[in-house]
Amino acid sequence: MAALVAQQGAFVPRYGLDLAGGTTVTLSPVTPDGSRPSRESLDLAVDIIRDRVNGSGISDAETVRSGDTIVVSVPGRGRQEILELVGTTAELRFRPVLAVAPARADAAGAPTPPGTPAASARPEPSAPASPRASGRPYPPATPDPAATPGAPPGGGQGTPAAPDPLAGVDLTGIESALAEEFRRIDCSARSRGQGVPDDPGARIVACSQDGSSRYILDRAAVRGVDVADATAGVDPASGEWIVTAEFTGLGATEFARVTGRLTGLPEPRNRLAVVLDGVVVSAPAIREAVPGGTARIGGDFTRETATRLAHQLRYGALPLRFEPGTVEEISSTLGADQLRGGLLAGGLGLLAVVGYALLYYRGLGLVAVSSLAVAALLTYLSVAVLGAYAGFRLSLPHIVGLIVSIGVTADSFIVYFERIRDGLRAGRPLPLAVETGWRRARRTILVADAVTLIAAVTLYLLAVGGVAGFAFAMGLTTLIDLAVVFLFTRPLVTLLARLRFFAEGHRLSGLARPRRTVGAEPAPRGT
């Protein structure tokens, strides 16, 4: 773990919003008809955005509804990328592909998607930045001379005339309006049609996310709300990043039906597009029906894009669209004095604990103090590593929680030491007392730590916001406590018991034999 820390240069834990300040984004919702969004849809949006920015529950982000806007604060300065994360509408659909073509005819040199039969013939007269992909029929009066005559009336055999850039694209059964739109769409424009009204019951024209291809897509077969869960991972067979999506009961049935239907259709109509927010994220060919409700989506993902898609799939039903609002940097809410005060207090408290342990347990106190030091070091390293890799943000409540965990960690040693002394009081020789004491203390420590772990895991899984992060810290310190007691304290005591200083029960060893053993009350049975 130390190596991990060193490698990342992450010797410093990341601090939370309250200690380090962060970036705030204000989002204004946009409804299709311009009316005020309902309170319920705003609250739902807050929940979804909270999940997005605080996905694993330990990053200490804050999401607040403020009037009709939503204010998102994440720890760390200059984090413009959260705008993208929180503002994406992310309505997800699976739509069968009806036709594919390269983005623009003049992009002939650009790589075409595999299996796309379209070979562009001639540069398309530069299309005006059109009102793209709206699903509405395109107005016939256009500056493009090639377009209007090329569109066949009605459905029918829609292969356009020879100079058409879409030569070779099979437009069988596609409405002329749609074909026309397909011809006009400019996927190389900056905006690729995100967020246009995307009626799941209608066929649409859309661009791929990288802007390299354009598609005509059928009605939505499966919708985002039918996705139960999604994860990103590496395919062990090919070593490529893939996204695995699991569907709910109804979604699984639908998905099995549509994949079954697509199998065996000629390219490109055997492909199923994953459409997010009006943009084709991926359009894999379906080679066989996918029963069982789990789909694997591949397609040139990097770790980053796969993770992003999995996130988007998982929280794919944002009920409102947002206008990206202002991004501001904010200072810490607490300020440095609280952090300094907390650390000072923690230091003073630790000093008192060390003093008490040495006074009361003498030589054994050294074991307790060094065990605490090891636990503290492990905790620090874990917090630093988790900050660098998992987005863990240390906030003031966490720090106080960690200081409190000193007590629970120390208790494990105290239970053990008291058991050893019980054994000595009962007249056992030191090595035996160390052994039997450990057996009994071990059970107590395991049972008691199990309760804390149950509490931590339950709260982490069920609670949201700050509680989840806190529960995470609680579980972490409990595990560290177990590791230290089993792997450090216990071997150390066994080792020390062989030293003369301890074995002979020196007055300062903390293992001095009680003077009144004979004639005193025998120790409780079983102790």
Added chain:
Amino acid sequence: MGPGRLRRDGADLDILGRRRLWYGLSLALLALSLAGLLGRGLNLGVEFTGGSVFTFTSASATVEEVRDAVGGALRGSGDEQVIVQRTGAHGWRVTTGLTAGDRASDEQVERVRRALAARFGLPPGEVGVQVIGASWGGRVTERAVLGLAVLLIAVIGYLSFAFEWRMALAAVAALGHDLVVTAGVYAWSGFEVTPATLLGFLTILGYSLYDAVVVFDMIKEVTARLGSTGKMTYTQAANRALNATLVRSLNTTLVAILPVASILFIGTTLLGAGTLKDLSLALFVGMIVGTYSSLCVATPLLVALKEREPRYAALARRVAGRDRALAGAGRAAPGDRAARAGRGPATTAHKRRKRQS
């Protein structure tokens, strides 16, 4: 009772014999806490109630000046939590607990606005006011409560499996006791309840359960072979277990409380209002009450449940009869020292012996 004596021969205190005292004390604490919770209520923070945010621009202002200006405008309206933040180069954001709506609070909001404008030489229109909703909204609380409910069921299940249902019940009862008493302290002290406070409560929850489990583990061990000799009742054995673990309990509490006490001290004296103070008070009170309740609430409750079991009731009768017989013979009872820990028949036997001598 200094540590010296504890260390040499273990403690010998009749904790369970005074259970009426503990019950009385706990009932009084609970009643007082409930009275505080119902009568005074909790002082909920901005995160729960929502509040107002004031924004303005000033190149020269400092955090202290802003805090001072807002504090002056709010004088006489209780100790509101005021969060002052810088935004961007010269921007300021002040969050207060003021909610708008009724006339009185609208006036207060306006007063703060004018105070800020006057202090930093801005037209009042340049100070933006926004009334925001609670960030620790309904859903966060809802999920936390759901988590707590599942947690309690899981813990009862686990303790029933690891120990037995009576111990699970007693441990959870003691936990409820700790939480109510801690909440009562907040009601009476008027300290603000913030999300940090809730986290403090959760820590207490973990600590209280942990402590009860350590004590019960010892009781389970000591009472495991009870009944084979018929010398001790369950109550007496449990009292022994408490004494055997008393040194541990006191040491642990001390070790856990020393850092918390220093946070509380520094948080209250040096820093004033803030997370540290809110959090450490909950922890300080909760840990003391948690240790007390493991010894003096959870264990008496457990013993009361156990003594209803036929085998331990029969054992208690046997021990009482034996003590009576020994006392009748006028000899010092070997089990007497342990018997003192008990109550009822054992105490009667003790008194009778005294009368005879």
